[in-house]
Amino acid sequence: MIDINFASLRLIGLTHTITNELVTFADAAPDARLMRVAEVHRDAIVLHDGAQTCQARQRSRLLQSLDAQQTSLAVGDWVLVDCVAVGTHWIGARIPPQTQLARRSADGSRQPLASNVDTALLVMGLDRDFNPRRLERYIALAHAALVDAVVVLxxxxxGIAVDERMAQLRQRLPASVPLMALNALDAQQTRSMLAPWLDAGQTLVLLGSSGAGKSTLTNTLCASAQPTGGVRKGDGRGRHTTTARSLHQFAGGACIIDTPGLRSWRLDAEEDALTAAFDDIDALARNCQFRDCHHQAEPGCAVRDAVDADRLFNYHKLLREVRRSQQTPLDRIAERAKWKVLLKTVGPRSRSKRA
Structure with missing residues (x-):
């Protein structure tokens, strides 16, 4: 029988939905324990049981199973642990995650960021870190994983021009995404403004660039001692003080996953998920004169003049990115062949015009 201390595990995000998944693990070892992944390192996994942490290693059958699914363990995963020797913990199985945030690397492989997350706090500084396009990318990432997004400035x-920037984002972003500005060093203000998402059993993940204040926010909420650093004077960018994802407990019963700043990454999303993140464009597009309107130069477009031009540009950019990621190798070969034919016809035409 699987050992579950619900009162203790509740403090690190255990829900009844997760426990219901355990019925499919009838063949688990008699002394198996349910624990949560708190950190992932190259040579070890740090697990949490609600009271303390321990290091563990993955069994070969689990590694093979995850490799077949083209994934790996991520912070926030729930796992079954066998204690087969003194001081040695072995992870035998992973409970299928309810939600999972992931990105695509340059080679197209999928890299999980955090699992079993309820809310993504999208952190952006009101200094030179301010970048609405990047924020829209994070919102699309959260929507693709069916995770609620909350923008924390x-x-x-x-900050620089705080009121103007807040007004700009309120006009640009979907009304369904909560938006707030705070001083992450002010514990009372921070906990008060984030209180609706800090209930017992809730799991939050912090996403944002380096230097945005994610670790400072974690330290303020969880009274932890995550290392923090300043930003570069030249461009205001952070110095990547946080180097690994980690799970932290909040005194009220929620838990928070702190993450390093994401340098360059691609969305792990389908076109429908991206459309949901830009639902204002999708709603206006229904009134366009043409069904296949690209919202660029077509007559009768209901989107082009009603949506912020930079937001529309970013939507097209992300849409191209998502479509490229969904292409098969044969699709890419066919597309290159098409462009080769078009370019070959351009040369003679331009020469004849010059003649």
Whole structure:
């Protein structure tokens, strides 16, 4: 029988939905324990049981199973652990995650960021870190994983043109995405504004660039001691002080996953998920004169003049990216062949015009 201390595991996000999944693991070892992944390192996995942490290793059958699914363990995963020797913990199985945030690397492989997340706090500084396009990319990432997104603008006490930037985002972003500005060093203000998402059993993940204030926010909420650093004077970018994802407990019963800043990454999303993140464009597009309107130069377009031009540009950019990621190798070969034919016809035409 699987050992479950619900009262203790509740403090690190255990829900009844997760426990219901355990009925499919009838063949688990008699002394198997349910634990949660708190950190993932190259040579070890750090697990949490609600009271303390321990290091563990993965059994070969689990590695083979995850490799077949083209995935790996991520912070936030729930796992079954066998204690087969003194001081040695072995992970025998992973409970299928209810939600999982992931990105695509340059080679197209899928890299999980965090599992079993309820809310993504999208952190952006009100200094030179301010970048609405990047924020829209994060919102699309959360929507693709069916995770609620909350925009948290930090450094409100030292930010640049705070009121103007808040007004810009309220006009640009979907009304369904909560938006707030705060000073992450002010514990009372931070906990008060984020209280609706800090209930017992909730799991939050912090996403944002380096230097945005994610670790400062974690330290303020969880009274932890995550290392923090300043930003570069030249461009205001962070120095990647946080180097690994980690799970932290909040005194009220929620838990928070802190993450390093994402450098360059591609969305792990389908076209429908991206459309949901830009639902204002999708709603307006129904009134366009043509069904296949690209919202560029077509007559009767209901989107082009009603949506922020930069937001529309970013939508097209992300849409191209998503479509490329869904292409098969044969699709890419066919597309290259098509462009080769078009380019060959351009040369003679341009020469004849010049003649």
């Amino acid at each position: 930090t450094k409100a006490d030292i």
